[in-house]
Amino acid sequence: xxxxxxxxxxxxxxxxxxxxxxxxxxxxxxxxxxxxxxxxxxxxxxxxxxxxxxxxxxxxxxxxxxxxxxxxxxxxxxxxxxxxxxxxxxxxxxxxxxxxxxxxxxxxxxxxxxxxxxxxxxxxxxxxxxxxxxxxxxxxxxxxxxxxxxxxxxxxxxxxxxxxxxxxxxxxxxxxxxxxxxxxxxxxxxxxxxxxxxxxxxxxxxxxxxxxxxxxxxxxxxxxxxxxxxxxxxxxxxxxxxxxxxxxxxxxxxxxxxxxxxxxxxxxxxxxxxxxxxxxxxxxxxxxxxxxxxxxxxxxxxxxxxxxxxxxxxxxxxxxxxxxxxxxxxxxxxxxxxxxxxxxxxxxxxxxxxxxxxxx
Amino acid sequence: xxxxxxxxxxxxxxxxxxxxxxxxxxxxxxxxxxxxxxxxxxxxxxxxxxxxxxxxxxxxxxxxxxxxxxxxxxxxxxxxxxxxxxxxxxxxxxxxxxxxxxxxxxxxxxxxxxxxxxxxxxxxxxxxxxxxxxxxxxxxxxxxxxxxxxxxxxxxxxxxxxxxxxxxxxxxxxxxxxxxxxxxxxxxxxxxxxxxxxxxxxxxxxxxxxxxxxxxxxxxxxxxxxxxxxxxxxxxxxxxxxxxxxxxxxx
Numbered sequence: 001x002x003x004x005x006x007x008x009x010x011x012x013x014x015x016x017x018x019x020x021x022x023x024x025x026x027x028x029x030x031x032x033x034x035x036x037x038x039x040x041x042x043x044x045x046x047x048x049x050x051x052x053x054x055x056x057x058x059x060x061x062x063x064x065x066x067x068x069x070x071x072x073x074x075x076x077x078x079x080x081x082x083x084x085x086x087x088x089x090x091x092x093x094x095x096x097x098x099x100x101x102x103x104x105x106x107x108x109x110x111x112x113x114x115x116x117x118x119x120x121x122x123x124x125x126x127x128x129x130x131x132x133x134x135x136x137x138x139x140x141x142x143x144x145x146x147x148x149x150x151x152x153x154x155x156x157x158x159x160x161x162x163x164x165x166x167x168x169x170x171x172x173x174x175x176x177x178x179x180x181x182x183x184x185x186x187x188x189x190x191x192x193x194x195x196x197x198x199x200x201x202x203x204x205x206x207x208x209x210x211x212x213x214x215x216x217x218x219x220x221x222x223x224x225x226x227x228x229x230x231x232x233x234x235x236x237x238x239x240x241x242x243x244x245x246x247x248x249x250x251x252x253x254x255x256x257x258x259x260x261x262x263x264x265x266x267x268x269x270x271x272x273x274x275x276x277x278x279x280x281x282x283x284x285x286x287x288x289x290x291x292x293x294x295x296x297x298x299x300x301x302x303x304x305x306x307x308x309x310x311x312x313x314x315x316x317x318x319x320x321x322x323x324x325x326x327x328x329x330x331x332x333x334x335x336x337x338x339x340x341x342x343x344x345x346x347x348x349x350x351x352x353x354x355x356x357x358x359x360x
Numbered sequence: 361x362x363x364x365x366x367x368x369x370x371x372x373x374x375x376x377x378x379x380x381x382x383x384x385x386x387x388x389x390x391x392x393x394x395x396x397x398x399x400x401x402x403x404x405x406x407x408x409x410x411x412x413x414x415x416x417x418x419x420x421x422x423x424x425x426x427x428x429x430x431x432x433x434x435x436x437x438x439x440x441x442x443x444x445x446x447x448x449x450x451x452x453x454x455x456x457x458x459x460x461x462x463x464x465x466x467x468x469x470x471x472x473x474x475x476x477x478x479x480x481x482x483x484x485x486x487x488x489x490x491x492x493x494x495x496x497x498x499x500x501x502x503x504x505x506x507x508x509x510x511x512x513x514x515x516x517x518x519x520x521x522x523x524x525x526x527x528x529x530x531x532x533x534x535x536x537x538x539x540x541x542x543x544x545x546x547x548x549x550x551x552x553x554x555x556x557x558x559x560x561x562x563x564x565x566x567x568x569x570x571x572x573x574x575x576x577x578x579x580x581x582x583x584x585x586x587x588x589x590x591x592x593x594x595x596x597x598x599x600x601x602x603x604x605x606x607x608x609x610x611x
Contacts, residue, residue, distance in 0.1 A: 037441070038471030039405040040448050040464070046405070061497060073499075074564035077506030078514075078556055084507070085514040086549045092541060101549070122503045126511070129487065130479045132441035132472045136398055137405045209452070209460055210408050217451040239546025240553070248554050 034102070034196050034222075035127065036142050038135025042203035042211040048289050049199070050140030056148050056282075060117040068115065076111070080119040083107055084126065086240070091232045099229040104146055105154025105188035106237045109181060110244070113155040113279055120147035144286055145195045150188040152279040158184030159276035160347050173242045181241055182234035187340070189233045193226035194337060195287060202294045277348030284341045383428035385481035390490025392588035396595030397478045401471045403599035409609045412602055413463050417470040419598055424473055429480040437476045438469075445469060484508060493582060498575045509563065514556045521548055 041049075068076070083103035090100045103123075108116035124142055127133040134142040158180045166176025197219050203212025212218075268274050385393070404416045424434055445468045453461025479487070485505060492501040530544055 037445055037448075037468045038401050038475075039407075039467035040445075043406055061499065064499065073502060074506060074510075074560045075557065077503050078510050078553070078560040080503065080507040081510035081514050081560075082549075082553045082556060084511050085518050085552055088515065088518065089545060089549055091545050092538065118500070118503065119507075122500065122507050125500075125504060126508060129475070130484065130508075132437060132476045132479070135405070135468075135471055136401050136475065137471075209455070210463070213448055213451045214455045217455065221447070235542055236546045236549065239543060240550040243547050243550030244553055247550070248557075 034142070034145060034192060034226075035134035036138040036145075036196065036199070037132075038137045040135075040203075040211065040213075041138055041141060041199060042207040043137075044206065044293060045199055045203045045212075045290070046137050046141060048140075048293065049138070049142075049144050052286055052289065053140040053143045053148065056117065056144070056286075057121065060114050063114045064118055076115055076119055077122075079107055079111060079115075080122050083119070084123050086236075087123075091236055093228055093232060099232045101233055101236055102146060102150055102189050102192065104150025104192070105158070105181075105185040105233070106240060108151035108155035108188075109158050109184060109237070109241060113151050116151035116155070117147055120151060123147075141196075141199055145192045145199075149195050149283045149286060150192040152283040153191045154184040154188030156184075156276040156279035156283065157187045157344065159272050160280070160344055160351070163273075163351065164347075173245050178238045178242065181238045185237035186230045186234040189226055189230035190223070191283060191337070193222045193230075197222035198287060198290055202290050205294060273348055273351040277345055280341060280344050280348070284337075383481060385427045385429070385477070386483065386486075387587070388591055389582050389584055389588045390482055390486045391493050391582070392584065392591050393478055393482060394487075394490050394494060396592045397474050399599045400474055400595045403602050404467060404470050404474075407467060407602060407606050408463065409606055410459055410463055410466075412605055412609070413466045413470070416602055417466040417473075420470040420473040420477075424477050427477045427481050429477055433480060434473070434476055437480065438473060441472050441476070445472065489582075492575070502575065506560075506564070510556065510560055513559060513563070514552055517555055518548075518552055521551065 083101070083106060086101045086103055086106070088100070093099050104116060104120055107119050110116075111119075121143055124134060124139065124147055128136060128139055128142070161183050162177060162180035165179045166174060197215075200213040200218040200222070201215040204214050204218075205212070400416075400419075404413070404420075407413045407416060424431070445465060448468065449461045449465035452464045482490075485508075488501050488504050488508070491504070492498065525544065525548065530541075
């Protein structure tokens with residue numbers, strides 16, 4: 001190759017690289033997000049999402065009606081609008097990419113999970129109806145991911161972790177609270193993304209590729225990206241709460257503290273730790289129908305291959321109580337999720353037991 | 361996605377309600393539009409046969425063309441909703457082949473387009489009033505209306521603060537490790553909340569003073585007449601035909 005051609009090639013590469021860097025030709029942020037459009041998910045999964053969402057929404061509406069007064073409505077609306085606007089504010093991640101808030105944890109930690117479920121639902125409705133962000137048949141799934149799982153996990157993790165990491169005499173927003181908030185926010189985004197990825201994978205598996213996205217793409221794309229995004233969410237959520245709670249602590253009242261002390265089972269149910277444990281468990285339980293649909297309708301790849309090739313399966317020497325899922329990624333993330341949820345549930349149980357002992 | 365969001369909001373801010381008032385589509389009762397278009401969206405998201413999906417897309421495009429919504433506006437709104445559609449169809453394209461990818465793109469695009477025409481061809485509050493008349497719980501529609509009102513208020517607040525930030529030399533921060541940048545951004549978000557809270561209370565007081573009592577009523581008298589019925593009939597017929605053809609194709 002002549003020297004002139006080499007130089008021309010180098011120039012070409014240089015110009016291309018510079019173009020990529022300055023123009024940010026591919027913005028990953030625009031490609032990976034959580035709003036599922038219509039027609040992407042298998043109808044069975046979309047229907048499951050709707051059913052789950054309607055059940056949760058009915059319970060949330062009932063609880064809100066008994067707790068929220070009319071004059072609280074504008075404050076809830078402001079909070080929803082604020083989260084919506086905060087979603088428009090992007091933060092830098094590095095390398096020219098940016099991310100933005102989901103806001104479920106922020107809202108739940110500010111006003112409690114029940115109001116947050118309602119507020120996030122309203123945000124998603126506006127996005128779906130007005131801006132084409134997220135479809136209507138997929139609304140149930142979107143709402144389950146971002147309006148139910150995200151606030152429940154965020155608030156649950158925050159409430160469970162806070163007593164451990166913060167001291168009793170801490171200032172309104174000390175380092176302990178910051179850590180708890182950050183952990184809640186991180187977990188909320190990660191779990192929501194994991195749920196979204198799981199829905200995509202199951203859709204793909206049960207529809208034979210007509211709907212959904214293959215696990216090899218969706219799991220690393222959704223989870224890899226959101227693991228990083230969630231760090232941003234954690235930092236920004238902590239920052240926003242530090243600001244709001246220190247500048248005007250009264251603006252958004254933290255959830256009302258139970259004044260009456262109840263006894264027995266009711267007493268345990270009134271403990272915040274109990275509620276937080278339940279919240280985390282609900283967030284996790286929402287994923288179960290997906291698993292059942294998957295195991296009922298999706299044929300195992302190996303079994304299918306074997307039956308196609310008319311190979312008989314021999315008796316298993318040892319059968320594991322858990323299946324390893326479709327592939328390595330699925331297994332890995334199922335493992336991580338299972339670990340986190342079990343740890344949190346155990347933590348919650350321990351704290352409840354301690355609380356009961358202390359009350360005795 | 362955030363960029364997409366901002367783009368979408370700019371599109372919505374361009375006085376859309378102004379021209380929404382003048383078209384035949386905006387004259388229809390919001391309930392009829394909601395029912396017809398949702399039926400079509402549900403039917404379309406169930407289609408798997410390529411020709412039918414393309415037919416559905418063609419119907420959406422024809423509806424968009426007939427709706428008198430400015431095509432430039434629709435195109436920009438569609439572009440802002442495009443990213444997730446694109447990653448889905450491209451990955452399907454790579455893993456399951458050309459036809460499946462095309463199906464995916466056409467199916468999602470058809471639904472998104474129909475919904476965008478619905479949003480653009482209806483005054484926002486008429487849309488919410490339509491939802492209320494379709495028996496959505498009052499607390500949700502009221503929150504929808506208030507939230508939408510406050511979103512407009514707060515995005516102005518945010519854009520004013522963004523200008524102020526830029527004027528002081530803030531360029532957006534470099535990465536998550538840039539402490540100062542992150543601090544500025546999170547305090548900006550916090551400030552939006554604090555500043556808007558008071559204004560929101562005042563806005564709510566103003567609404568109450570004008571006779572707002574927690575449940576919304578549309579400005580116009582709602583009626584279901586011949587145009588509404590024919591609109592619903594039109595959409596439901598198309599949806600049913602698409603569904604029947606789909607059932608005929610796949611056993």
